[in-house]
Amino acid sequence: MTNLVLAVPSKGRLQENANAFFARAGLEVVRGRGLRDYRGTLAGLEGVEIAFLSASEIVSQLAAGTAHMGITGEDLVRETLPDADAKVELLTPLGFGHANVVVAVPQAWIDVRNMADLEDVAAAYRMRRGERMRVATKYINLTRGYFAEQGVTDYRIVESLGATEGAPAAGQAELIVDITTTGATLAANALKVLDDGIMLRSEANLVASLTADWNERTRNLARVILGRIAAEEEARTTREVRASISGDRAKVFAQAQKLFGAQAPLGIAKDGPLTLVAAKKKVADLADWLVSQGADHVTVAQMDYIFSSKNELFEKLSARIG
Numbered sequence: 001m002t003n004l005v006l007a008v009p010s011k012g013r014l015q016e017n018a019n020a021f022f023a024r025a026g027l028e029v030v031r032g033r034g035l036r037d038y039r040g041t042l043a044g045l046e047g048v049e050i051a052f053l054s055a056s057e058i059v060s061q062l063a064a065g066t067a068h069m070g071i072t073g074e075d076l077v078r079e080t081l082p083d084a085d086a087k088v089e090l091l092t093p094l095g096f097g098h099a100n101v102v103v104a105v106p107q108a109w110i111d112v113r114n115m116a117d118l119e120d121v122a123a124a125y126r127m128r129r130g131e132r133m134r135v136a137t138k139y140i141n142l143t144r145g146y147f148a149e150q151g152v153t154d155y156r157i158v159e160s161l162g163a164t165e166g167a168p169a170a171g172q173a174e175l176i177v178d179i180t181t182t183g184a185t186l187a188a189n190a191l192k193v194l195d196d197g198i199m200l201r202s203e204a205n206l207v208a209s210l211t212a213d214w215n216e217r218t219r220n221l222a223r224v225i226l227g228r229i230a231a232e233e234e235a236r237t238t239r240e241v242r243a244s245i246s247g248d249r250a251k252v253f254a255q256a257q258k259l260f261g262a263q264a265p266l267g268i269a270k271d272g273p274l275t276l277v278a279a280k281k282k283v284a285d286l287a288d289w290l291v292s293q294g295a296d297h298v299t300v301a302q303m304d305y306i307f308s309s310k311n312e313l314f315e316k317l318s319a320r321i322g
Contacts, residue, residue: 002213004221007070010038010052011302014204017096018071025232026305027225047221049292056080059205063087065211068218069225075101075179075202079142089208089320091226091313092233097204098181103137103146103197105175106168107190117152118175118293122154125174132156136164136173139199143177146199165189206313214321226313231305239283240303242273243295249274252293260286265306273299276308 008022008029009015019029028043029050034115040050051067059080061067071094077084105112112121133155137143140157147155158173165185167173179202180186183193206229212218241262245252249268256262262278268312269275275296278286287298 002215002218003047003277004069004218004225004226005049005051005061005067005212006042007051007053007058007067009055009058009071012053014071014097017094017204018078021062021071021094021096024236025225025228027228032176042225045221045224047085047217048225054210059088062207062209063211065209065213067141067209068204068212068214068222069208071204071206073097073099073202074205075099075139075142075200076204077205077207078200079139088208089317091206091208091316092229094204094206097200097202099179099202100181101177101179101200101202102186102193103175103177103199104165104180104186104191104193107192112194115152115197118194118292119150119152119154122152126154133175134158134173135175135177136160136167137177138164139177139179142199150196164192208320210320219318219321221267222317223311223314226317227307227311228305230311230313231307234306234308235303237280238303238306239280240301241276241278241283241286241290241298242301243276243287243290243298245274245290245293245295247294252290255293256286256289259289262286265308 008018022029029040029044030038030043038052040052042048042050053061055072055076058067058070058072059076062070063081074090077088077090081087091224110119122133135143135155136158138160140159143157164176164178166189167176168191171190176191177199186193230233251267253264253273256276260278260282262276264276266275287300290298
Protein backbone atom coordinates (compact mmCIF):
# COMPACT_ATOMS: atom_id res chain seq x y z
CA MET A 1 0.00 0.00 0.00
CA THR A 2 1.19 3.51 -0.82
CA ASN A 3 1.75 5.80 2.15
CA LEU A 4 1.07 9.51 1.92
CA VAL A 5 4.44 11.24 2.32
CA LEU A 6 4.33 14.54 4.16
CA ALA A 7 7.61 16.49 4.05
CA VAL A 8 8.37 18.89 6.91
CA PRO A 9 11.48 20.94 7.78
CA SER A 10 14.10 18.86 9.57
CA LYS A 11 15.35 21.46 12.05
CA GLY A 12 15.24 24.98 13.38
CA ARG A 13 12.41 27.43 13.82
CA LEU A 14 10.61 26.22 10.70
CA GLN A 15 10.39 22.71 12.14
CA GLU A 16 9.11 24.03 15.48
CA ASN A 17 6.47 26.12 13.75
CA ALA A 18 5.46 23.25 11.46
CA ASN A 19 5.02 20.90 14.41
CA ALA A 20 2.97 23.54 16.24
CA PHE A 21 0.85 24.06 13.12
CA PHE A 22 -0.02 20.37 12.89
CA ALA A 23 -0.56 20.13 16.66
CA ARG A 24 -3.15 22.93 16.52
CA ALA A 25 -5.02 20.83 13.97
CA GLY A 26 -4.90 17.81 16.30
CA LEU A 27 -2.13 16.15 14.28
CA GLU A 28 0.93 15.23 16.35
CA VAL A 29 4.20 14.75 14.46
CA VAL A 30 6.14 11.83 15.94
CA ARG A 31 9.85 11.48 15.20
CA GLY A 32 10.78 7.82 15.58
CA ARG A 33 14.22 7.56 17.23
CA GLY A 34 14.85 11.21 18.02
CA LEU A 35 16.50 14.06 16.14
CA ARG A 36 18.69 11.77 14.01
CA ASP A 37 15.72 9.92 12.56
CA TYR A 38 14.64 11.39 9.22
CA ARG A 39 11.31 9.54 9.12
CA GLY A 40 8.28 9.88 11.36
CA THR A 41 4.50 9.50 11.57
CA LEU A 42 1.35 11.39 12.45
CA ALA A 43 0.03 9.99 15.71
CA GLY A 44 -3.26 8.14 15.28
CA LEU A 45 -3.30 8.41 11.49
CA GLU A 46 -2.03 5.22 9.91
CA GLY A 47 -0.62 5.45 6.41
CA VAL A 48 1.08 8.85 6.72
CA GLU A 49 4.87 8.95 6.56
CA ILE A 50 6.69 12.09 7.67
CA ALA A 51 9.92 12.92 5.80
CA PHE A 52 12.20 15.38 7.62
CA LEU A 53 14.08 17.37 4.98
CA SER A 54 15.63 20.78 4.41
CA ALA A 55 13.28 23.41 3.00
CA SER A 56 14.96 23.27 -0.41
CA GLU A 57 14.88 19.46 -0.49
CA ILE A 58 11.15 19.60 0.20
CA VAL A 59 10.61 21.62 -2.98
CA SER A 60 12.61 19.08 -5.01
CA GLN A 61 10.71 16.12 -3.55
CA LEU A 62 7.36 17.78 -4.27
CA ALA A 63 8.36 18.57 -7.84
CA ALA A 64 9.56 14.98 -8.37
CA GLY A 65 6.38 13.54 -6.85
CA THR A 66 8.20 11.58 -4.14
CA ALA A 67 6.37 13.64 -1.49
CA HIS A 68 2.63 14.29 -1.64
CA MET A 69 2.53 17.41 0.53
CA GLY A 70 5.09 19.52 2.33
CA ILE A 71 5.79 22.72 4.22
CA THR A 72 8.25 25.14 2.66
CA GLY A 73 8.66 28.80 1.79
CA GLU A 74 7.01 30.29 -1.28
CA ASP A 75 10.32 31.99 -2.13
CA LEU A 76 12.01 28.60 -2.53
CA VAL A 77 9.12 27.26 -4.59
CA ARG A 78 9.18 30.21 -6.99
CA GLU A 79 12.98 30.28 -7.25
CA THR A 80 13.55 26.54 -7.63
CA LEU A 81 10.65 25.78 -9.95
CA PRO A 82 10.24 28.24 -12.85
CA ASP A 83 7.13 26.22 -13.85
CA ALA A 84 5.95 25.92 -10.25
CA ASP A 85 2.22 26.14 -10.99
CA ALA A 86 2.46 23.13 -13.29
CA LYS A 87 4.13 20.93 -10.67
CA VAL A 88 2.78 22.03 -7.28
CA GLU A 89 -0.24 23.71 -5.72
CA LEU A 90 0.18 26.16 -2.84
CA LEU A 91 -2.78 25.11 -0.70
CA THR A 92 -2.63 27.65 2.12
CA PRO A 93 -0.21 30.11 3.76
CA LEU A 94 0.64 29.11 7.31
CA GLY A 95 1.29 32.39 9.09
CA PHE A 96 4.98 31.85 9.87
CA GLY A 97 8.30 31.98 8.05
CA HIS A 98 7.57 35.52 6.80
CA ALA A 99 10.28 37.11 4.66
CA ASN A 100 10.44 39.41 1.65
CA VAL A 101 12.66 38.97 -1.39
CA VAL A 102 13.86 42.52 -2.10
CA VAL A 103 16.06 44.65 -4.34
CA ALA A 104 18.44 46.66 -2.15
CA VAL A 105 20.95 49.34 -3.20
CA PRO A 106 23.53 51.38 -1.27
CA GLN A 107 22.03 54.14 0.87
CA ALA A 108 24.54 56.48 -0.75
CA TRP A 109 22.53 56.22 -3.98
CA ILE A 110 20.24 59.01 -2.83
CA ASP A 111 18.71 59.59 -6.27
CA VAL A 112 17.83 55.92 -6.76
CA ARG A 113 14.41 55.26 -5.27
CA ASN A 114 12.75 52.78 -7.63
CA MET A 115 13.38 50.29 -10.43
CA ALA A 116 13.06 52.97 -13.13
CA ASP A 117 15.88 54.91 -11.46
CA LEU A 118 17.87 51.69 -11.34
CA GLU A 119 17.61 51.26 -15.11
CA ASP A 120 19.00 54.78 -15.56
CA VAL A 121 21.89 53.97 -13.21
CA ALA A 122 22.58 50.72 -15.07
CA ALA A 123 22.79 52.53 -18.42
CA ALA A 124 25.10 55.20 -16.98
CA TYR A 125 27.27 52.55 -15.33
CA ARG A 126 27.63 50.69 -18.63
CA MET A 127 28.56 53.89 -20.47
CA ARG A 128 31.07 54.98 -17.84
CA ARG A 129 32.68 51.64 -16.99
CA GLY A 130 32.17 49.66 -20.18
CA GLU A 131 30.62 46.79 -18.23
CA ARG A 132 27.28 45.84 -16.76
CA MET A 133 26.19 46.64 -13.24
CA ARG A 134 26.50 43.60 -10.94
CA VAL A 135 23.64 42.17 -8.86
CA ALA A 136 24.60 39.73 -6.10
CA THR A 137 21.92 37.17 -5.25
CA LYS A 138 20.98 33.59 -4.50
CA TYR A 139 17.61 34.19 -6.20
CA ILE A 140 18.70 34.02 -9.82
CA ASN A 141 15.39 33.04 -11.44
CA LEU A 142 13.29 35.45 -9.38
CA THR A 143 15.74 38.26 -10.12
CA ARG A 144 15.71 37.68 -13.87
CA GLY A 145 11.92 37.52 -13.95
CA TYR A 146 11.34 40.63 -11.84
CA PHE A 147 13.99 42.75 -13.54
CA ALA A 148 12.53 41.83 -16.94
CA GLU A 149 9.04 42.86 -15.75
CA GLN A 150 10.44 46.20 -14.60
CA GLY A 151 12.36 46.82 -17.81
CA VAL A 152 15.80 46.62 -16.21
CA THR A 153 18.11 44.78 -18.61
CA ASP A 154 21.62 46.25 -18.37
CA TYR A 155 22.99 44.15 -15.50
CA ARG A 156 24.67 40.84 -14.78
CA ILE A 157 24.11 38.45 -11.91
CA VAL A 158 26.87 37.50 -9.51
CA GLU A 159 25.78 34.36 -7.71
CA SER A 160 26.16 34.82 -3.98
CA LEU A 161 27.60 31.93 -2.01
CA GLY A 162 27.87 33.67 1.35
CA ALA A 163 26.35 36.68 3.11
CA THR A 164 24.76 38.52 0.18
CA GLU A 165 24.25 41.78 2.07
CA GLY A 166 28.03 42.24 2.37
CA ALA A 167 28.68 42.06 -1.39
CA PRO A 168 28.51 45.82 -2.19
CA ALA A 169 30.83 46.78 0.68
CA ALA A 170 33.28 44.07 -0.40
CA GLY A 171 33.29 45.37 -3.97
CA GLN A 172 31.74 42.18 -5.33
CA ALA A 173 28.56 43.83 -6.63
CA GLU A 174 26.82 47.18 -6.92
CA LEU A 175 23.47 46.03 -5.47
CA ILE A 176 21.77 42.88 -4.19
CA VAL A 177 18.59 40.85 -4.28
CA ASP A 178 18.13 39.06 -0.98
CA ILE A 179 15.62 37.90 1.57
CA THR A 180 14.85 40.02 4.63
CA THR A 181 12.48 39.95 7.58
CA THR A 182 13.02 43.22 9.47
CA GLY A 183 15.48 45.03 7.20
CA ALA A 184 17.92 45.48 10.10
CA THR A 185 20.74 43.54 8.44
CA LEU A 186 20.36 45.56 5.25
CA ALA A 187 20.50 48.82 7.20
CA ALA A 188 23.57 47.60 9.10
CA ASN A 189 25.27 47.13 5.73
CA ALA A 190 24.24 50.61 4.54
CA LEU A 191 21.65 49.27 2.09
CA LYS A 192 18.06 50.35 1.40
CA VAL A 193 15.12 48.61 -0.27
CA LEU A 194 13.77 50.35 -3.37
CA ASP A 195 10.23 51.72 -3.09
CA ASP A 196 9.00 49.13 -5.59
CA GLY A 197 11.75 46.65 -4.77
CA ILE A 198 9.73 44.01 -2.91
CA MET A 199 9.76 41.16 -5.42
CA LEU A 200 7.89 38.61 -3.32
CA ARG A 201 6.21 38.61 0.09
CA SER A 202 6.95 35.07 1.14
CA GLU A 203 5.87 32.85 4.01
CA ALA A 204 5.69 29.15 4.74
CA ASN A 205 3.00 27.35 2.76
CA LEU A 206 1.38 23.95 2.77
CA VAL A 207 2.26 22.78 -0.73
CA ALA A 208 0.89 19.77 -2.63
CA SER A 209 2.62 17.87 -5.41
CA LEU A 210 0.72 17.51 -8.68
CA THR A 211 2.98 14.68 -9.87
CA ALA A 212 2.75 12.37 -6.83
CA ASP A 213 0.80 9.09 -6.77
CA TRP A 214 -2.66 10.33 -5.84
CA ASN A 215 -4.52 7.04 -5.52
CA GLU A 216 -7.66 6.39 -3.49
CA ARG A 217 -5.69 5.76 -0.28
CA THR A 218 -3.51 8.86 -0.46
CA ARG A 219 -6.49 11.01 -1.48
CA ASN A 220 -8.47 9.83 1.55
CA LEU A 221 -5.55 10.53 3.87
CA ALA A 222 -5.16 13.99 2.34
CA ARG A 223 -8.87 14.62 2.83
CA VAL A 224 -8.59 13.81 6.55
CA ILE A 225 -5.46 15.92 7.07
CA LEU A 226 -6.77 18.89 5.11
CA GLY A 227 -10.16 18.66 6.81
CA ARG A 228 -8.54 19.03 10.23
CA ILE A 229 -6.27 21.83 9.06
CA ALA A 230 -9.21 23.70 7.51
CA ALA A 231 -11.28 23.25 10.70
CA GLU A 232 -8.51 24.72 12.85
CA GLU A 233 -7.83 27.53 10.40
CA GLU A 234 -11.51 28.49 10.29
CA ALA A 235 -11.74 28.49 14.09
CA ARG A 236 -8.52 30.50 14.49
CA THR A 237 -9.63 33.26 12.16
CA THR A 238 -13.23 33.54 13.35
CA ARG A 239 -15.09 33.96 16.64
CA GLU A 240 -18.45 32.79 17.95
CA VAL A 241 -20.69 35.71 18.89
CA ARG A 242 -23.77 35.20 21.08
CA ALA A 243 -26.34 37.90 21.73
CA SER A 244 -29.43 37.97 23.93
CA ILE A 245 -31.76 39.68 21.53
CA SER A 246 -35.51 39.76 20.95
CA GLY A 247 -37.52 40.73 17.92
CA ASP A 248 -37.11 39.51 14.36
CA ARG A 249 -33.98 37.35 14.58
CA ALA A 250 -33.99 36.50 10.90
CA LYS A 251 -33.94 40.21 10.05
CA VAL A 252 -31.11 40.89 12.52
CA PHE A 253 -29.10 38.01 11.07
CA ALA A 254 -29.69 39.17 7.50
CA GLN A 255 -28.38 42.63 8.39
CA ALA A 256 -25.42 41.19 10.33
CA GLN A 257 -24.57 39.03 7.35
CA LYS A 258 -24.73 42.00 4.97
CA LEU A 259 -22.80 44.42 7.17
CA PHE A 260 -20.22 42.12 8.78
CA GLY A 261 -20.22 38.89 6.81
CA ALA A 262 -21.61 37.03 9.83
CA GLN A 263 -22.82 33.45 9.43
CA ALA A 264 -25.20 31.24 11.41
CA PRO A 265 -23.80 27.73 10.78
CA LEU A 266 -26.18 26.14 13.31
CA GLY A 267 -29.23 28.01 12.03
CA ILE A 268 -31.38 30.64 13.73
CA ALA A 269 -32.96 29.22 16.88
CA LYS A 270 -36.40 30.47 17.93
CA ASP A 271 -35.30 30.97 21.53
CA GLY A 272 -32.07 31.25 23.49
CA PRO A 273 -29.18 33.43 22.36
CA LEU A 274 -28.64 34.36 18.72
CA THR A 275 -25.44 32.53 17.77
CA LEU A 276 -23.32 33.89 14.94
CA VAL A 277 -19.81 33.32 13.60
CA ALA A 278 -17.79 36.22 12.20
CA ALA A 279 -14.24 37.07 11.15
CA LYS A 280 -12.07 37.91 14.15
CA LYS A 281 -11.28 41.40 12.88
CA LYS A 282 -14.98 42.29 12.57
CA VAL A 283 -16.17 40.95 15.93
CA ALA A 284 -15.91 44.17 17.94
CA ASP A 285 -17.90 46.15 15.37
CA LEU A 286 -20.48 43.37 15.17
CA ALA A 287 -20.86 43.31 18.96
CA ASP A 288 -21.36 47.10 19.10
CA TRP A 289 -23.93 46.87 16.33
CA LEU A 290 -25.84 44.06 18.10
CA VAL A 291 -26.03 46.19 21.24
CA SER A 292 -27.43 49.03 19.12
CA GLN A 293 -30.07 46.58 17.86
CA GLY A 294 -31.28 45.89 21.41
CA ALA A 295 -29.00 43.09 22.62
CA ASP A 296 -28.67 43.13 26.42
CA HIS A 297 -25.45 41.10 26.40
CA VAL A 298 -23.00 39.98 23.71
CA THR A 299 -20.38 37.33 24.39
CA VAL A 300 -17.45 36.39 22.17
CA ALA A 301 -15.74 33.01 22.34
CA GLN A 302 -12.79 31.40 20.60
CA MET A 303 -13.44 27.95 19.16
CA ASP A 304 -11.04 25.04 18.73
CA TYR A 305 -12.36 23.72 15.41
CA ILE A 306 -15.12 24.39 12.89
CA PHE A 307 -15.69 21.29 10.81
CA SER A 308 -17.73 21.62 7.65
CA SER A 309 -19.10 19.28 5.00
CA LYS A 310 -17.28 21.48 2.49
CA ASN A 311 -13.54 20.82 2.73
CA GLU A 312 -12.19 23.78 0.76
CA LEU A 313 -8.52 22.78 0.98
CA PHE A 314 -9.21 19.27 -0.29
CA GLU A 315 -11.46 20.65 -3.02
CA LYS A 316 -8.61 22.93 -4.08
CA LEU A 317 -6.26 19.94 -4.28
CA SER A 318 -8.83 17.76 -6.06
CA ALA A 319 -9.38 20.40 -8.71
CA ARG A 320 -5.70 20.18 -9.65
CA ILE A 321 -5.07 16.43 -9.44
CA GLY A 322 -8.31 15.45 -11.20
